[in-house]
Amino acid sequence: MLDLKFVCENIEEVKQRLAHRSGKFDLEGLGELAGERKALIQDGETKKATKNAVSKLIPSLKGDEKAAKIAEMKELGEDIKAIDARLNEVESKISEIMVTIPNLPNKEVPVGSDSDDNVEVRRWGEPTKFDFQPKAHWDIAEEKDLCDWPRASKISGARFTVYKGLGARLERAIYNFMLDTHTANGYTEVFPPFMVNKNAMIGTGQLPKFAEDMYYVNNEGQDFYLVPTAEVPVTNLHRDEILPYDALPIKYCAYTACFRGEAGSAGRDTRGLIRQHQFNKVELVKFTTPETSYAELEHLTNSAEKILQLLGIPYRVVCLCTGDLGFGSAKTYDIEVWMPSYNRYVEISSCSDYEDFQARRASIRYRDKDGKVKLVHTLNGSGLAVGRTTAAILENFQQADGSIVIPEVLRKYMGVDKIQ
Numbered sequence: 001m002l003d004l005k006f007v008c009e010n011i012e013e014v015k016q017r018l019a020h021r022s023g024k025f026d027l028e029g030l031g032e033l034a035g036e037r038k039a040l041i042q043d044g045e046t047k048k049a050t051k052n053a054v055s056k057l058i059p060s061l062k063g064d065e066k067a068a069k070i071a072e073m074k075e076l077g078e079d080i081k082a083i084d085a086r087l088n089e090v091e092s093k094i095s096e097i098m099v100t101i102p103n104l105p106n107k108e109v110p111v112g113s114d115s116d117d118n119v120e121v122r123r124w125g126e127p128t129k130f131d132f133q134p135k136a137h138w139d140i141a142e143e144k145d146l147c148d149w150p151r152a153s154k155i156s157g158a159r160f161t162v163y164k165g166l167g168a169r170l171e172r173a174i175y176n177f178m179l180d181t182h183t184a185n186g187y188t189e190v191f192p193p194f195m196v197n198k199n200a201m202i203g204t205g206q207l208p209k210f211a212e213d214m215y216y217v218n219n220e221g222q223d224f225y226l227v228p229t230a231e232v233p234v235t236n237l238h239r240d241e242i243l244p245y246d247a248l249p250i251k252y253c254a255y256t257a258c259f260r261g262e263a264g265s266a267g268r269d270t271r272g273l274i275r276q277h278q279f280n281k282v283e284l285v286k287f288t289t290p291e292t293s294y295a296e297l298e299h300l301t302n303s304a305e306k307i308l309q310l311l312g313i314p315y316r317v318v319c320l321c322t323g324d325l326g327f328g329s330a331k332t333y334d335i336e337v338w339m340p341s342y343n344r345y346v347e348i349s350s351c352s353d354y355e356d357f358q359a360r361r362a363s364i365r366y367r368d369k370d371g372k373v374k375l376v377h378t379l380n381g382s383g384l385a386v387g388r389t390t391a392a393i394l395e396n397f398q399q400a401d402g403s404i405v406i407p408e409v410l411r412k413y414m415g416v417d418k419i420q
Contacts, residue, residue, distance in 0.1 A: 001098050001361045008034045017104045020111055020322035030097045037090045044083040051076050099208060103357040105322045106294075106331040112321025118334070119321065124305065125314030127338045128396045136341035137394040138272035140404065141167060144419055146394075147273070159262065159270070159277045161387070166419050170393070170406075171280060173413035175255050175386045178282040178307055182383055185303055187253035187284060192233035194256055195224040200236040203362030205328035205354075213261045226259035230283035231380040235358060238287060242373055243366040249296055250287040253383060255280065273387040274346065280386035284351075286379040287364065293353055293377035294331070301333045301351040304383045308348075311407045313392050314338040316345050330355045335384070337392045348388045351381030 007014050008031050015027060051073055058069050110119045141147035146167025152160040163171050183189050195217060201207040206214065206228060215226040227233055234254050243250070258281050273279070284303060288296045301317065308315045320332040329352035336345035356375035359365070366376050397405040404419040411417055 001357060002101055002104065003356075003360065004030075004034060004094065004098060007031075007098075007101075014104065017107075018102065020113060021102050021105075021325070022323065023100075023102070025101050026097055027101075030094065033090050033094050033097070037087065037094065040083055040087045040090065044080060044087065047076055047080050047083070051080065099202070099361075102209075102325075102327045103330050103354065105325055106353070106355075109325065109331050110319060110321045113323040114321075115324045117321040118318040118324055121317045121319050121333065123314075123316040124309060125312070125338070127314055128340055130340070130398075130400075132400045134340045134395065134398055136272065137339075137391040140394045140398060141272070143402070144404070146170070146419070157277075159275065161273060161276060161278075166414070166416070167390075169414055170410070170419075171386060171390055173410045174389050174393075175280055175282055176413055177410055178383060178386070179253060179255055181307060181310065182253040182282070182284065182303060185306070187251045187303075190234060190237070190252050190254045192227075192230060192237075192254055192256065194227050194259075196227055196233050196236065198223055198225070200232055200239070201225050203239055204232050204235050204358050205361065206232060209327050215259045215261060227256055228260050229258050229281060229380075229382075230254040230256040231285060234283060234285040235364075235378055235380065236362060238364045238376075239362040241364060243287065243364070243376060245289070245366055245368055248287060248289050248366060248376070249292065252285045253282060254285070255282050257281075273391040276387060282383045282386065284381050284383040287366075287376045288379065289366065289368070290356070290374070290377050293355065293379065296377075297331065297333070297351065297353040297379055300379055300381050301335070304335055304349045304351055304381050307384050307389075308335070308337060310409045311389070311393065313389075313396055313407075315348070320350075326350065326352060328352075328354050328357050330357065333381075335382075337388065338396065339392060340395045346388065346392075348392070349382035349384045352379065354378045354380075 007027065011027050011031055018025060054069060054073055058066060061069060110117065112118065145164055148162040148164055152162040179189055198207065201214065214228060217224040217226065234252050258279050260277060262275060262277060284300055286296050286300055315335055315337045318334050318336060320334060325332055332350055332352040334347050335349040337348040339346045355377050358378045359375040364376050364378065365373050367373055393407065394404055397407065399405060406414050406417055406419065
């Protein structure tokens, strides 16, 4: 969430910085409500001070004067109740608007309308070339009996996967390798719940913006949401806390299954492992000071890249433009892995700096060296999406004889060098 005072005092700047964001935002209406809120607070405080002062004098008064003051204070009390009631209405309306306004793009983020305007930052490796006709990962997985989509559809529906045999082992090998690599790089592993409450979803910005994409669970009056990403439970670990300065940066990595409705994505990447309702992911989350936040974004992105480098899979990094930026992000790097079946790069990780946007919503603060309490900056990124990594391995390491070479770093987890 943005700072209300900053928005109201810088309406034109906010308008300009949100100009290439999708959606419409009632900034003028917000400014009017904020002005009314300020006036109501001042009026209420003045009348409450008057009521308190006069109430202290009433016991010393007598007769008609006393009766008149009592009647006057009763009327003033009704005025104060009306002011408080209106103030609650205004603050509720302000909150409703504020939670729908996305983060302001960092001023270094390229201006653009959609993914066509994203800017490539770097590449690693060359797109894989074959001296035979390569197959798509979904065909490989079916032929090798690594995945069973028909039975997954029977027990759950479309866009679910049953991994089998070496397919299940490969998926497990990948996320264990990712966790081991990140913990060796200074991240603390956590294993959070796969269900969270509404406040957790609001705190990281999934609600109310992405309500239609969430899986909601009600059990005997308890409201839960299945996590769309480990970002939600891990970021909320420190909700309503004040962190010590010396503890920052805090770095977590976490494996979870992730659940997304994929509303509005009908017909997109329907085959294979790219766009599923349930998928595995390893997430990286950081809590930093504002001064170090963008340096930490570079480190976080490099941590995600390291996984692909160790696996030997070609990829590129792009900086998202203003029109393609996620709701809560101030700056995002997408890491896109080379997929031969698509003949293009496909997103496998988004690494984002949210600045204090999530911290304000979730009240995550720290005490600086001078003892002053400030909002932390939060960052997160996929390190990586596991199913997409499985797909990339199957496609990039397929051989002319139909076998799949297992990347060397995974062999100790797999127990085999090849899937024959």
